[in-house]
Amino acid sequence: MEEVKNTAAAKKVMLSGIQPSGDLHLGNYLGAIKNWGARADEFDCFYFMADMHTITVRQTPADLRRRTLEQLAQYIACGLDPEKNTLFIQSHVHQHAELGWVLNCYTQFGELSRMTQFKDKSAKHKDNINGGLFTYPTLMAADILLYQPDFVPVGEDQKQHVELTRNIVQRFNGIYGDVFKMPEPYIPKTGARVMGLTTPDSKMSKSIPEGCVFLLEKPEDILRKFKRAVTDSDTERCVRFDPAQKPGVANLMSIYAAVTGKTFEQIEAEFDGKGYGAFKPCVGEAVVETLRPIREEAERILKDKAYLESVYKNGAERAAYVAEKTLRKVYKKIGFVAR
Numbered sequence: 001m002e003e004v005k006n007t008a009a010a011k012k013v014m015l016s017g018i019q020p021s022g023d024l025h026l027g028n029y030l031g032a033i034k035n036w037g038a039r040a041d042e043f044d045c046f047y048f049m050a051d052m053h054t055i056t057v058r059q060t061p062a063d064l065r066r067r068t069l070e071q072l073a074q075y076i077a078c079g080l081d082p083e084k085n086t087l088f089i090q091s092h093v094h095q096h097a098e099l100g101w102v103l104n105c106y107t108q109f110g111e112l113s114r115m116t117q118f119k120d121k122s123a124k125h126k127d128n129i130n131g132g133l134f135t136y137p138t139l140m141a142a143d144i145l146l147y148q149p150d151f152v153p154v155g156e157d158q159k160q161h162v163e164l165t166r167n168i169v170q171r172f173n174g175i176y177g178d179v180f181k182m183p184e185p186y187i188p189k190t191g192a193r194v195m196g197l198t199t200p201d202s203k204m205s206k207s208i209p210e211g212c213v214f215l216l217e218k219p220e221d222i223l224r225k226f227k228r229a230v231t232d233s234d235t236e237r238c239v240r241f242d243p244a245q246k247p248g249v250a251n252l253m254s255i256y257a258a259v260t261g262k263t264f265e266q267i268e269a270e271f272d273g274k275g276y277g278a279f280k281p282c283v284g285e286a287v288v289e290t291l292r293p294i295r296e297e298a299e300r301i302l303k304d305k306a307y308l309e310s311v312y313k314n315g316a317e318r319a320a321y322v323a324e325k326t327l328r329k330v331y332k333k334i335g336f337v338a339r
């Protein structure tokens with residue numbers, strides 16, 4: 001995807017969210033947050049903790065509460081200045097649930113049945129295939145459309161949900177006129193799909209913790225995980241970008257490229273003749289150095305509960321102001337009597 005620039009006089013809008021269903025990991029950082037950071041001078045930015053989405057899978061209440069606040073602290077530590085970005089908790093802005101209901105009525109059963117995330121999660125949680133899991137994408141469409149964003153920066157795995165949102169926009173606007181702006185997914189060039197360190201054939205996720213690097217993890221644990229990363233069993237043992245033959249090495253190269261800004265050619269040259277034994281700790285070190293300031297800053301912010309509370313309260317107020325404008329417009333168009 002091309003680097004997006006916003007040169008128009010009126011600021012364009014960016015929006016994204018992450019579920020606080022687990023601790024933030026390197027996939028969330030490289031696939032999403034890194035791409036959000038430091039854009040606030042160019043864009044009006046809305047970033048939230050998608051707590052309502054997490055309950056589609058059973059959560060422990062105390063853990064959900066803790067992770068939601070930790071996630072906010074990590075957003076700020078990653079460089080999202082709360083003065084310049086609207087940072088909020090999804091459940092604090094009731095318009096999400098309300099627009100979600102409306103959009104359910106403009107989304108087809110067949111469309112929702114085709115969503116990869118629904119198929120994956122219902123296979124994984126066979127004892128709890130609830131209605132929320134199925135209609136998850138219409139709530140996500142509401143999250144997006146309430147703020148009329150131009151861009152939605154997400155990792156590759158969320159592209160299908162943004163595409164569905166675009167279909168809903170087309171359908172809704174086709175009936176009622178220009179109500180919603182058409183959002184674009186904004187996917188990074190490197191880091192859009194970080195794979196598990198122990199499972200290079202599946203994406204990095206908290207469900208396989210030994211292959212997942214968490215943003216608040218200790219440096220020694222991160223280094224250990226990289227040293228144990230699966231490479232491949234070929235005899236060549238050279239650092240070369242070949243995702244089909246060497247998925248583990250390609251994943252490590254992509255991570256190294258994303259955190260250092262180096263190209264694959266530069267990385268191949270750097271490790272020419274050195275083998276995996278030298279390569280893996282170098283990637284680990286580069287990740288540790290990228291995450292160190294984030295962890296230190298997040299730990300500092302987390303001690304100040306009053307500050308965090310002021311951030312999410314202000315954020316919810318700002319978000320609700322924008323969300324309410326869109327919701328009123330929608331209610332009017334569909335024929336609800338004004339309050």
Ligand code: TYM
Pocket residue numbers: 015016017018019020027028029030031032050053139140143144152153154155156157158161191192193194195203204205
């Ligand atoms: P979630 O919470 O699973 O992930 C948050 C973000 O991290 C990205 N991501 C990855 N990127 C690269 N490699 C990986 N291994 C990896 N794992 C996760 C995801 O693509 C995502 O950008 N439905 C969304 C949350 C959401 C949302 C929204 C996003 C709810 N409402 C509105 C954007 C706009 C989700 O489950 O992401």
